[in-house]
Amino acid sequence: MVLTSACDHGPVVPTTPLVIILQTVQQTALQTFGTFKFDPKFYVDLSLKYDLPTVEKAFNGLPRTKNGSVSVSDLNGFLNKYLNGANVDLEYVEPVDFVVDPEGFLPNVAHPGVRSWALEVHSLWKNLSRKVSGRVLKNPELHTLLPLKYPVIIPGSRFQEVYYWDSYWVIRGLLVSKMYETAKGIVLNLIDLIDTYGYVLNGARAYYTNRSQPPLLSSMVIEVYKRTNDVDLVKKALPALIKEHKFWNSGIHNVTIEDCHGAIHNLSRYYAMWNQPRPESFTIDIETANKLKDDCEKERLYRELASTAETGWDFSTRWMKNTSDLTTLSTTTILPVDLNAYILKMELDISFLANVVGDNNHALEFAKASELRKKAMNIVFWDENKGQWFDYWLNASFNHKDVYKFDASHQNQDIFASNFIPLWLQLFNTDKTLVNKVAQSLESSGLVHAAGIATSLRNSSEQWDFPNGWAPIQHMIVEGLVKSGSKEARSLAKEIAIKWIRTNYVAYKKSKAMHEKYDVSKCGEFGGGGEYVPQTGFGWSNGVVLAFLEEFGWAEDLSPYCQ
Numbered sequence: 001m002v003l004t005s006a007c008d009h010g011p012v013v014p015t016t017p018l019v020i021i022l023q024t025v026q027q028t029a030l031q032t033f034g035t036f037k038f039d040p041k042f043y044v045d046l047s048l049k050y051d052l053p054t055v056e057k058a059f060n061g062l063p064r065t066k067n068g069s070v071s072v073s074d075l076n077g078f079l080n081k082y083l084n085g086a087n088v089d090l091e092y093v094e095p096v097d098f099v100v101d102p103e104g105f106l107p108n109v110a111h112p113g114v115r116s117w118a119l120e121v122h123s124l125w126k127n128l129s130r131k132v133s134g135r136v137l138k139n140p141e142l143h144t145l146l147p148l149k150y151p152v153i154i155p156g157s158r159f160q161e162v163y164y165w166d167s168y169w170v171i172r173g174l175l176v177s178k179m180y181e182t183a184k185g186i187v188l189n190l191i192d193l194i195d196t197y198g199y200v201l202n203g204a205r206a207y208y209t210n211r212s213q214p215p216l217l218s219s220m221v222i223e224v225y226k227r228t229n230d231v232d233l234v235k236k237a238l239p240a241l242i243k244e245h246k247f248w249n250s251g252i253h254n255v256t257i258e259d260c261h262g263a264i265h266n267l268s269r270y271y272a273m274w275n276q277p278r279p280e281s282f283t284i285d286i287e288t289a290n291k292l293k294d295d296c297e298k299e300r301l302y303r304e305l306a307s308t309a310e311t312g313w314d315f316s317t318r319w320m321k322n323t324s325d326l327t328t329l330s331t332t333t334i335l336p337v338d339l340n341a342y343i344l345k346m347e348l349d350i351s352f353l354a355n356v357v358g359d360n361n362h363a364l365e366f367a368k369a370s371e372l373r374k375k376a377m378n379i380v381f382w383d384e385n386k387g388q389w390f391d392y393w394l395n396a397s398f399n400h401k402d403v404y405k406f407d408a409s410h411q412n413q414d415i416f417a418s419n420f421i422p423l424w425l426q427l428f429n430t431d432k433t434l435v436n437k438v439a440q441s442l443e444s445s446g447l448v449h450a451a452g453i454a455t456s457l458r459n460s461s462e463q464w465d466f467p468n469g470w471a472p473i474q475h476m477i478v479e480g481l482v483k484s485g486s487k488e489a490r491s492l493a494k495e496i497a498i499k500w501i502r503t504n505y506v507a508y509k510k511s512k513a514m515h516e517k518y519d520v521s522k523c524g525e526f527g528g529g530g531e532y533v534p535q536t537g538f539g540w541s542n543g544v545v546l547a548f549l550e551e552f553g554w555a556e557d558l559s560p561y562c563q
């Protein structure tokens, strides 16, 4: 299925024939079963037993009914004969640096119950450790999994490959577990992706090559460097980070704003190079787009769906013009607070890392870039009265080559956890007056609940809305409050961290698993909603629990149960 692009002139990277055949198998399976009995991602993760022409010929030769379905037995026969299960792509590998009870592990966790749980969470790194199998390296053309050199930690469940922003919190946890080699391997894999593609992919699959995810590689490098002093790693990372910075600051990602004094500012937006259904959700996206009549409108929606996947917040009313209609996603015409905070951090990190290796020119260049972006964020996002940074909505007719005139009424005044993410940056959290203002704003925002910080105030049944809370969000906000050095801010941070650890602990005791997201309205419950069933494992949740326990400890007189 190839869509023409008469209306949408944005960049598109062509789909590989391998991805096309697998997404078509996914579509046929839906037609055949007549219902979603399956996770559509399952089909695009399968690999071929024979070369592509042989498999295509067999697939195209299946007898079909009028509606395009094939019989269940023909379909199963084809799947068994021509395709391998996804599980052959990755093999278990024992992490080289895993020990059952690492020396000096969480010295401030004295409570015996919490300590033994923390050791269980630590042991999950073993469950989630994988390496790309020899068959993928030998015949990459038969697999959608991309070959990576070093072992990986997967998030878990349906996410059987490396994801970009997840890796930051996985690494934070690995560092608590003192698994420095594993952490470095993850960073080196992501650097290799930049060398090949010019940016870090959303995940390590052929069907994720057309979009990225929140750019946190520089943060990973800094954290690993701080614990290991590995200058060689910094030397390898620096050129890749500079390349990645360019990706986020040029072409389709770059938006130029003229403020009311006539000064010019550059900011960035999410924008996937893709205007077709996402292969891993091919049938779902077609179904979503069926509500639209016009092919051009469909193309626009497909780009918005892929771009929203790029934000990491898929999906949320944060990106929707009409909060009860997913077809009104407008991600590409929004300047997001968090993305620009991550890029500002990238600039500060690159400047720091350039200093480490004595590259003064880049140190200076990126320090300057960070000052300019800070100024831009203050003007375009910051609201002094509310004490929050708000996303900025561009006009729908916006063309990225225009210089865009700032209008304060285009700030989205809705409350999202992302309005507080800049606090994570030292550049903002070292200003105590600012921190106290933002901390008060957070406390009265309605986002802080019994079991952590909600993603938004709107119960929409989308994953990135109320009542779901996500580990990375808790972590960035808590860490920002802690780093400020303000006593009040630290005490708020500790309160949130304790709620989060409790809910993770109680849910683990009940379900024997760590979850991808939690329901912050009730202590001990995991989250739901969205386009797939709730997942367990789970890389970033494990990482954040370990990081919080390292920061705050857990004393014997503190109950880990819901209060």
Ligand SMILES: *[C@@H]1O[C@H](CO)[C@@H](O)[C@H](O)[C@H]1NC(C)=O
Pocket: 030, 031, 032, 033, 034, 035, 065, 066, 067, 068, 069
């Ligand atoms: C397609 O037709 C087959 C039988 O001809 C039927 O079993 C199946 O439910 C139909 N699928 C859809 C999606 O209508």
Ligand SMILES: *[C@@H]1O[C@H](CO)[C@@H](O)[C@H](O)[C@H]1NC(C)=O
Pocket: 124, 127, 512, 513, 514
């Ligand atoms: C982790 O792996 C061990 C050993 O295979 C298994 O016993 C345990 O159930 C796994 N834990 C989880 C939470 O999957």
Ligand SMILES: *[C@@H]1O[C@H](CO)[C@@H](O)[C@H](O)[C@H]1NC(C)=O
Pocket: 249, 250, 251, 254, 255, 256, 266, 400, 401, 402, 403
């Ligand atoms: C960003 O866009 C503006 C306006 O088109 C342009 O002047 C500027 O050179 C662009 N910046 C980059 C880095 O591409």
Ligand SMILES: *[C@@H]1O[C@H](CO)[C@@H](O)[C@H](O)[C@H]1NC(C)=O
Pocket: 264, 265, 266, 372
């Ligand atoms: C915006 O980007 C362009 C192109 O990189 C650059 O020439 C200009 O100095 C930037 N302006 C600001 C204020 O950052």
Ligand SMILES: *[C@@H]1O[C@H](CO)[C@@H](O)[C@H](O)[C@H]1NC(C)=O
Pocket: 322, 323, 324, 325
């Ligand atoms: C928003 O979407 C809902 C659901 O499609 C629809 O009923 C409603 O009329 C829409 N509201 C506006 C203002 O268009």
Ligand SMILES: *[C@@H]1O[C@H](CO)[C@@H](O)[C@H](O)[C@H]1NC(C)=O
Pocket: 395, 397, 398, 399, 402, 403, 404, 405, 407
């Ligand atoms: C966007 O809308 C504002 C009014 O809110 C208008 O002043 C401005 O000219 C528009 N910009 C573009 C690029 O269309």
Ligand SMILES: *[C@@H]1O[C@H](CO)[C@@H](O)[C@H](O)[C@H]1NC(C)=O
Pocket: 459, 467, 521
């Ligand atoms: C959110 O909405 C769903 C369905 O509308 C409802 O079942 C659930 O109780 C609501 N959750 C909260 C925390 O209000």
Ligand SMILES: CC(=O)N[C@H]1CO[C@H](CO)[C@@H](O)[C@@H]1O
Pocket: 013, 014, 015, 016, 019, 197, 206, 207, 208, 209, 210, 279
């Ligand atoms: C699914 C898909 O079309 N992926 C493409 C995205 O981009 C890469 C190149 O960067 C193509 O090779 C993929 O086929």
